[in-house]
Amino acid sequence: MTPTPEDLAGAYALDALDDIERRRVERAAEADPELAAELADHLEVAAILAQAIETSPSTPSPMVWQSISDAIEGESAPDIEFVTPRRNSWMTRVVATVSVAAVALAAVLAVRVVDQDRRIENLTTAMQTDPVDQAAQTAITAPGSQVVTLADPAGSAATVQLVMTEEGVGYVLSDALPALAEDRTYQLWAIVGDTVVSAGVMGNDPGITPFKVAGGEITGFAITEEVAGGVVSSQNDALYLWLNA
Amino acid sequence: MTTNTSDAALAVAIGRYDRDALAEAYNRHGSAVFALARRIVRSRELAEEVTQEIFLRLWHKPQRFDPERGKLRSFLLSDTHGRSIDMIRAEGARRAREEKDAVLAPRTQESVEGSVWQNVASAEIRQALMELTEDERAAIELAYFDGLTYREVATKLGQPEGTVKSRIRTGMKRLKTQLTALGVMP
Known part of the structure; x- marks a missing residue:
């Protein structure tokens, strides 16, 4: 049987x-x-x-770490694929769809790119005098910066704004996000080409959060809720999403 | 990278090509990985090879670790076990291993004394193991630490396959219950 x-x-x-x-x-x-x-x-x-189970001696020779260290020495950019292999992941869906029909996806997900002038006016009004806030405010008004609005894919009116400078430094204007429990965190993801990378663990009650994304054209951003400390690849739905149509 | 850094933060840092994070993971878990590999493959050289592979795999594919599903140590040891089993099930290694096993007396049942379990340092885990029957302990040990399939365990113990797989499952459930009661597992 x-x-x-x-x-x-x-x-x-x-x-x-x-x-x-x-x-x-x-x-x-x-x-x-x-x-x-x-x-x-x-x-x-x-x-x-x-x-x-304790076996003795249970310590590998120092050569093991040396070999590992040597093996990664020449890898300035390891071939890390952040797209989760599991199904039902927004990462997989987003990346797959971006690859074939970014415009259509943008329409489906009701991505809203807010008029830049109005954004800047609203954001600068809201800025405080904290150094990070000031840096974000400078970024907003800097030439070449882009301000985008991440919308709720589920269709609610909730949004989060983010400013990205030409140098790859950005700020999530996340002070309007509701506080999470202490064992949870918001996490920012950048979609670079066809790869999703973690752009920062924002904490459970973030204010304005700086981040940096190096290399490649950014085609989208997403924010998820994760376990405190963040994750390498998310299995959770995006709370906020922006895709460059 | 501090010793207080969480597993999740370590994995995220490794994902950002932070070599210090990989070094910290190795410092924390390298000996355990090596010890398990050595117990299974029974060769220091092969165990070091497995250890190297496990940490390079973590470096290249850190996203395979999901902190919501368990601790980094558990993930690495599970990976180590699988890789060690693959290694000893490779035909060449298997032949050498069988030759080595052939000089040992046929095995039936074993008590905790005289088996791998005698090396259990934790009093709680030793206590949990004592709740198992000798048949359950022997089946789990042969499968997990000797790398046998449950069919091979059945042959080795001279018991029906169905009986062995039931004993493994029942034993694992009983261990979970005991380890939880003793506060070792949540």
Whole structure:
């Protein structure tokens, strides 16, 4: 009798399945949150067991780190693909759609690019005299700067504005964002070409947040809510999104 | 990069090509990665090779770590286990390993003493392990630390495959319950 994916859950966490069985379990877990939770528990138990075992001597030779360090030495820009491979990610959707039809996507998501003059007037009025605020205000009025409005893809009226200078330095004018719980944070993402990169972890109650994006043409920005400290790739929906149509 | 930096912040920093962040991750977890790899592949050289691969993989693909799904250490050890298993299941390594195993006495059941579990330093985890039956402990040890599939475990223990996979699953669930009760797991 063929074992069910549930039967194989424990063996899965111990890497004790063949490839076909492992894929069966993974496919089943994608559609079954209960099974996915059980797998997560088993994997955590396995990791604890691994940590509990002490072997002596358990220290790798210094040459291991030296080899790692040498291997990354020449990599000024590692080939990091920030686009999450998992489905249901706004990153995947955004990047895929930007690649084929940026204009159409902009229309679908109701991206609003606010008239620049009106933005500047509104923003400078709101600015405080904090050094970061002043820097942002300078950026807003600097030649070549671009002010964009990130809109709620769900269609609400909520927006966040952001100014980006020609030098790649920017400021999220995020003081209107509602405060999150202390274990959460807002995170800013830049879409550079067909890649989504983290542009900054903004904190749970951000004011004006500076950031810098180096290299490449920026085709969009997004803000997500994440666990405190930020994540490398987001699985959450964008709260605010701007795409360069 | 301080020792207080969170796993998530470390991963984000690694994603920004911060070598100090990778060094910090290595300082925190390199020995554990190496120890697990060595336990499975039973060779210092191969374990060092695995360790190097694991941290280079973290450098190149930091997005594979999701802090909402667990700790960086757990992620790295899971990765280490998988890579070590791949290594020993490679045909050449398997042959050498089988030759080594052939000189050992056939294995049936084992108590905590005389097995890998005797190396468990944590009193809580040792206590949790004592809640398992000897059959469950043996099946989990052979699968996890010897890198056998559950079918191979069944053959080694002379027990039906269905029985072994049930024991593994039941044992893992029981461990989770015990580790939670003892405060080791949330």
